[in-house]
Amino acid sequence: xxxxxxxxxxxxxxxxxxxxxxxxxxxxxxxxxxxxxxxxxxxxxxxxxxxxxxxxxxxxxxxxxxxxxxxxxxxxxxxxxxxxxxxxxxxxxxxxxxxxxxxxxxxxxxxxxxxxxxxxxxxxxxxxxxxxxxxxxxxxxxxxxxxxxxxxxxxxxxxxxxxxxxxxxxxxxxxxxxxxxxxxxxxxxxxxxxxxxxxxxxxxxxxxxxxxxxxxxxxxxxxxxxxxxxxxxxxxxxxxxxxxxxxxxxxxxxxxxxxxxxxxxxxxxxxxxxxxxxxxxxxxxxxxxxxxxxxxxxxxxxxxxxxxxx
Amino acid sequence: xxxxxxxxxxxxxxxxxxxxxxxxxxxxxxxxxxxxxxxxxxxxxxxxxxxxxxxxxxxxxxxxxxxxxxxxxxxxxxxxxxxxxxxxxxxxxxxxxxxxxxxxxxxxxxxxxxxxxxxxxxxxxxxxxxxxxxxxxxxxxxxxxxxxxxxxxxxxxxxxxxxxxxxxxxxxxxxxxxxxxxxxxxxxxxxxxxxxxxxxxxxxxxxxxxxxxxxxxxxxxxxxxxxxxxxxxxxxxxxxxxxxxxxxxxxxxxx
Numbered sequence: 001x002x003x004x005x006x007x008x009x010x011x012x013x014x015x016x017x018x019x020x021x022x023x024x025x026x027x028x029x030x031x032x033x034x035x036x037x038x039x040x041x042x043x044x045x046x047x048x049x050x051x052x053x054x055x056x057x058x059x060x061x062x063x064x065x066x067x068x069x070x071x072x073x074x075x076x077x078x079x080x081x082x083x084x085x086x087x088x089x090x091x092x093x094x095x096x097x098x099x100x101x102x103x104x105x106x107x108x109x110x111x112x113x114x115x116x117x118x119x120x121x122x123x124x125x126x127x128x129x130x131x132x133x134x135x136x137x138x139x140x141x142x143x144x145x146x147x148x149x150x151x152x153x154x155x156x157x158x159x160x161x162x163x164x165x166x167x168x169x170x171x172x173x174x175x176x177x178x179x180x181x182x183x184x185x186x187x188x189x190x191x192x193x194x195x196x197x198x199x200x201x202x203x204x205x206x207x208x209x210x211x212x213x214x215x216x217x218x219x220x221x222x223x224x225x226x227x228x229x230x231x232x233x234x235x236x237x238x239x240x241x242x243x244x245x246x247x248x249x250x251x252x253x254x255x256x257x258x259x260x261x262x263x264x265x266x267x268x269x270x271x272x273x274x275x276x277x278x279x280x281x282x283x284x285x286x287x288x289x290x291x292x293x294x295x296x297x298x299x300x301x302x303x304x305x306x307x308x309x310x
Numbered sequence: 311x312x313x314x315x316x317x318x319x320x321x322x323x324x325x326x327x328x329x330x331x332x333x334x335x336x337x338x339x340x341x342x343x344x345x346x347x348x349x350x351x352x353x354x355x356x357x358x359x360x361x362x363x364x365x366x367x368x369x370x371x372x373x374x375x376x377x378x379x380x381x382x383x384x385x386x387x388x389x390x391x392x393x394x395x396x397x398x399x400x401x402x403x404x405x406x407x408x409x410x411x412x413x414x415x416x417x418x419x420x421x422x423x424x425x426x427x428x429x430x431x432x433x434x435x436x437x438x439x440x441x442x443x444x445x446x447x448x449x450x451x452x453x454x455x456x457x458x459x460x461x462x463x464x465x466x467x468x469x470x471x472x473x474x475x476x477x478x479x480x481x482x483x484x485x486x487x488x489x490x491x492x493x494x495x496x497x498x499x500x501x502x503x504x505x506x507x508x509x510x511x512x513x514x515x516x517x518x519x520x521x522x523x524x525x526x527x528x529x530x531x532x533x534x535x536x537x538x539x540x541x542x543x544x545x546x547x548x549x550x551x552x553x554x555x556x557x558x559x560x561x562x563x564x565x
Contacts, residue, residue: 055480078487149477171435172476181476213436213445213475214413217320224343 027180029057029190029262032287033072033090039064041097046304049091049102050296051084051118052127053111056148056176057262059293060087062097066301068134070095071290076148080114088117104304106296110149120303125154125165127295132258133160134294136282141254144244144273144281145291146263148176151244153251160295166251171211174243176262178212179269182236185216186229197233197268204231206239215239233268241272248277257281264288312362313369315558316349316383317392318376320413321440321525323348325356326552327367328559335360336552341376349380369562373554375414387561389554390418390429395564396557397521398424400547405518408511408536408544409553410503410526412440417511430513436475438506440525443532445475446499449482450492457496461531464497478502496531504535511540521545523553 041047044064052059054076061071072091076083084107088099099117107115108127115121132143138158145152150169156162172178183190204227209215215236222232240263257279263269264281265288274280312329323341327334337356339348349372357364364382372383373392389409397407398420409416415438418429432438436445447454468490472478478499485495503526511520520542526532527550537544547553 055477078484170473172474177476177480210434211436211475213441214434217413221343 024187026183026187026189028075031074033070033093034287035070035095036068039067039069041069041095046301047097047101047103048297048300048304049088049105050127050293050298050300051088051105051107051115052109052124052290052292052296053080053084053107053114054109054148054292055111055150057289058083058087058109058111059290060084060091061290061293061297062091062102063294063297063301066298068294071287071293073287073289076111080111081116083111084115084117104300104307106300106303108292108296119300122296122299124292125152125167126162127292127299128152128260129154129156129162129295130160130298131291131293131295132156132260134298135260135284135286135288135291136256136258139256140258140282142248142252142257144248144257144259146174146176146244146259146261146269148262151175151247153248155251155254164251166247168247173210173212173215174240174247179240179263179266181212181216182219185219186223186232188229188233193233194237194266194268194270196230197237198271199230200234203238203272204235206242207235208239210239210243237266237268238272241269241276244269244273245276248273253277253279255279260288260291262289311563312367313371313559313562314353314356314367315392315555315560315562316353316370316372316374316377316380317552317554317558318345318349318372318374318379319411319554320375321411323352323374323376324552324555325349325352326555326559327356327360327362328556328563329362333549333552333556334362336549336555338551345376345379346381350382353380353382369565371558371562373558384562387558389414390416390426390431391561392554392557393523394418394420394424394426394557395560396553396555397523397547399556399560400549400553401519401521401545403519404521404545406511406514406516406520408507408520408522409524410440410507410522410532411524412444415439415507415510417507417514419514419517428514430510432506432510437473437478438503438510442475442478442503443499443526443529445479446482449479450486450495452492455528457499458529458531460493461496461500462534463493465491466494467501468494468498470498470502473502473506497535500529500531500535501539504532504539507536508539516540516542519545521547523547523550525551527551
């Protein structure tokens with residue numbers, strides 16, 4: 001009897017495991033948090049925070065006197081206000097810093113109105129330009145932000161102020177979400193897509209369908225006709241790069257050029273964009289997904305300093 | 311004279327055998343990975359049910375996205391021409407044909423003789439094709455044939471903010487999670503695709519009687535949303551999914 005129960009339990013476990021394997025979430029990118037080991041917030045005069053609630057990811061950044069202190073980057077849940085809370089809580093984890101000690105907080109991104117504890121909201125366009133200015137330096141003039149559900153091209157000045165911008169937020173082609181769908185369909189982890197797509201000797205012709213849904217059926221056909229996964233990925237990264245380049249060309253690329261957002265981490269897309277426009281993007285060791293939240297934290301610092309003066 | 315029309319769609323291959331002024335038989339086979347094999351299978355099935363042999367068929371014309379595939383065809387005609395010819399035979403009063411298939415949407419304006427006057431096609435975006443409702447049914451975790459009738463039970467009109475199929479999937483899942491009534495979500499889905507089909511149809515201009523054909527013509531929820539958007543009653547012909555194949559057989563017979 002006991003043995004039967006144990007066996008039943010074991011079988012149930014095995015089944016659950018098999019199911020989990022079948023439902024592997026290839027699209028799920030790595031969430032992360034980081035604290036600057038060289039900074040102590042207790043020495044700071046101004047502690048500012050920026051929260052970027054995107055449609056796919058949420059980032060919280062805390063700065064001490066305008067230097068990056070800590071951040072967290074995670075997936076946006078179905079509840080935006082909760083996502084904002086979670087991200088900030090995670091960013092502050094282990095720092096000894098509490099929410100009440102933040103001097104000012106700015107919310108940005110698609111879900112910025114849902115950051116209940118923010119003192120102000122600023123558009124993601126302004127925040128990304130400001131954040132990129134911080135990450136890449138004042139030489140950035142053209143910024144390409146490839147987010148979860150949109151793609152923006154921003155022209156900015158040496159202070160990171162927006163001069164002009166163009167955006168696609170209506171179609172998944174050329175966005176992170178589109179890449180997630182593709183990774184899932186091919187059973188390749190989203191973090192490996194770029195690397196794998198570069199393992200072809202020569203780029204194949206790009207996937208011809210623009211629409212992600214149709215590109216998926218096209219890719220299924222290519223796989224059936226014997227193309228290895230790398231080649232299919234190369235064809236999709238190439239199509240995605242081309243799609244983004246048409247957006248870039250509508251507004252023009254002025255040097256220096258930089259890329260932010262999740263796709264900036266995908267060398268398969270980034271390299272192909274660089275090849276097509278013949279401009280190399282600036283490099284960074286920083287997490288390109290936090291640009292928006294970083295910009296928001298910088299705006300929060302301005303806000304607090306203005307209040308102090310008043 | 312006996313002729314045949316093969317409509318090689320993105321999802322299904324349909325065959326119509328035509329003779330003595332009427333449709334003798336029809337058949338359908340999933341297009342699968344190999345359209346040419348599927349076409350052979352569908353053709354043989356249609357011939358068998360009509361009780362005729364291949365030799366007795368004078369001419370076979372193919373249409374649809376995979377029209378170049380069947381080896382036994384005598385020639386090909388465009389989907390637009392096939393639709394126009396087919397609908398004119400079924401209902402000569404129709405002046406505007408809207409055809410929404412799995413991966414394509416078309417609006418065609420025809421004259422009193424069934425000749426094509428103008429047309430518009432969407433083959434680039436899934437949000438204006440049957441693939442949209444398929445993806446949304448999956449997001450709702452319902453069989454495709456159930457979302458149409460469910461949509462009629464809606465009591466409140468809500469609007470989807472996303473147009474893109476991929477984004478709308480996420481939105482629909484979020485709506486279900488937030489306990490929005492499924493009939494209202496189903497209606498929002500059909501309103502959404504109807505809006506896109508309407509704007510495509512308006513590009514060619516809507517005149518006279520309007521007919522809806524293709525797989526989406528079987529979806530009563532979409533039909534209602536489209537009638538509301540176009541502000542006109544839509545004519546349904548029998549065999550809404552065989553109009554293209556019938557048209558090809560008719561053109562073969564005309565020639």
